[in-house]
Amino acid sequence: MRPAFGGIDFGTSNSTVGVVRNGQPRLVALENGQVTLPSAVFFNFEDNRTCFGRQAIANYTDSIEGRLMRSLKSVLGSSLAHEKTRIKSRSIGFMEIVGMFLGHLKKRLEADAGDTVETVVLGRPVQFVDDDAEADAKAQSELENAARAQGFKHIAFQFEPIAAALDYEQKVTREELALIIDMGGGTSDFSIVRVSPQRSRSLDRKDDILASRGVHIGGTDFDRLLSIAHVMPQLGYLTPTKDGKRNLPASYFIDLATWQRINLVYTAKAMTHLRQIRYEAERADLVDRFIHVVEHRYGHALAARVEKAKIELTDRSSAEVAVKLPGAEFTAEITRSGLDVTIARDIERVTATVGQTIRDAEVKPSDITAVFLTGGSTAIPLAKREILSLVPQASVIEGDMFGSVGLGLALDAQRKFG
DSSP: OOOEEEEEEOOSSEEEEEEEETTEEEEOOOBTTBSOEESEEEEETTTOOEEEHHHHHHHHHTTOSEEEEEOGGGGTTSGGGGOEEEETTEEEEHHHHHHHHHHHHHHHHHHHHTSOEEEEEEEEOSOSSTTOHHHHHHHHHHHHHHHHHTTOOEEEEEEHHHHHHHHHHTTOSSOEEEEEEEEOSSOEEEEEEEEOTTGGGOSOOGGGEEEEEEESOOHHHHHHHHIIIIIGGGGTTTOBBTTSSSBOOSHHHHHHHSGGGGGGGGSHHHHHHHHHHHHHBSOHHHHHHHHHHHHTTOHHHHHHHHHHHHHHTTTOSEEEEEEEETTEEEEEEEEHHHHHHHHHHHHHHHHHHHHHHHHHTTOOGGGOOEEEEESGGGGSHHHHHHHHTTSTTSEEEEOOTTTHHHHHHHHHHHHHHO
16 A cells, blocks of 8 residues: 655645545645634643644634744744744744644644655745745755654655646646746745646656746735734834934834734733833823733734735725724724735735746746736735736636645645655
8 A cells, every 4th residue: 555645735824735536636624624724823821732723713812821823934944943932831942833733734634544644745935035045945944854853754845836837737728838826925936837738747847847936925924014004003103202302113013013923022021111112102002002902912813803904905995903902992994005005015026026937937928828826815906916917918817725735735746656
């Protein structure tokens, strides 16, 4: 009997696990029948249990005493990867927490396979870290080590947009020159790939991959920018000190707006500093709001409300972030045009990277016959409009927004290990 294998798309916001059964790729049910799992871990201080995904978020929003960790993938290749965080009476390394999450995905894969799984293809962005080959290699090594610590012995990697291309190729009926756009929670990745029914049977596809590029911009960056621009001013961001000589320190506001840094605001040292900032602030009432948000451990819930508003702006002209805490009641309105202005610079970088990918492939934009979209951030109207303007003649195919990469990784695992 051949050993079981699978593909894991460990995402910044959501994760999936793919397998091939009877020659067809499919996604493994990870939580209550759902094939996507939010990349979240919650350490429950009340019963000392660790839970994952939607249950983790639900425990946090139900005000159960504990610690929520999200956007874990963002620590790869960063200084946070080697730092520890306090979980009750012990300190746990961020990479150990990444390993816990990968271990949970492995258990779900093994439950589906009915056997131990030691072989896996892990998805990775084209660049974990922009323009730093050493840090990028370090990030992949950190992820590989975390996977090995959970019992995976045979590990291969595949670029996420290439995995998405392999999924798209299952549906094509003729040869296409495809631009693959994969915009997720943490990174945006692009590839130019030749796909066809005949090419899909080839084991060596190196010559079909004409170019791949990536940039470390994704949905969580848009969340952070929206929060800083539209929500943090309600908590004192950019307000002056009493003497009018300077603005309040920005670091705590930026930490509260950044998924993977929110827990840094919850320390005793941070609270002491915040109370000092309040004393110096011209608008002490706004800093009081900030302190109440921290005291209620409301940072992740606030970030989730900002994310929800961003998603609502896909189909609406405005959305609200409403907070109703004792001592911190306010509403921040965000418009579609406000979203566009806030993220415009990042979208310019994304679009420029797509253009460079096309040039790297040494093809003309008019040569591209299809654009395949996957990843939740491709739903953002400004991103989609600007990217598609580069290849107006191409047909547009919207893949499984959250599942295409996982399905393609399963197909790649079949090719490599099947």
